[in-house]
Amino acid sequence: MKRRIKKEMNKKEYEKFIKYILDINQKDGKLPKYVEFDGKKIYKNEYINTIENVNKFILENGRHPETATIYLQKHNRP
DSSP states (O other), rough: OOOOOEEEEHHHHHHHHHHHHHHHHHSSSSSSSSEETTTEEEHHHHHHHHHHHEEEEEEEEEEEEHHEEEEOOOOOOO
């Protein structure tokens, strides 16, 4: 099954995205269930998966990737 891309970001966009999530976390004391970023609703499992993929890339390659991709995933709705 081919994964569908929800959003692609370059390094600067990804840094801005992570800062946005961390600012919400610091303000609310928890990670948000979803974030609205550049007109896209990105759910927690989607951004967590992206963060894990980027961190894995850094560990394996010793550098940041040129792009970070958020893939569309099923999510749990309350």
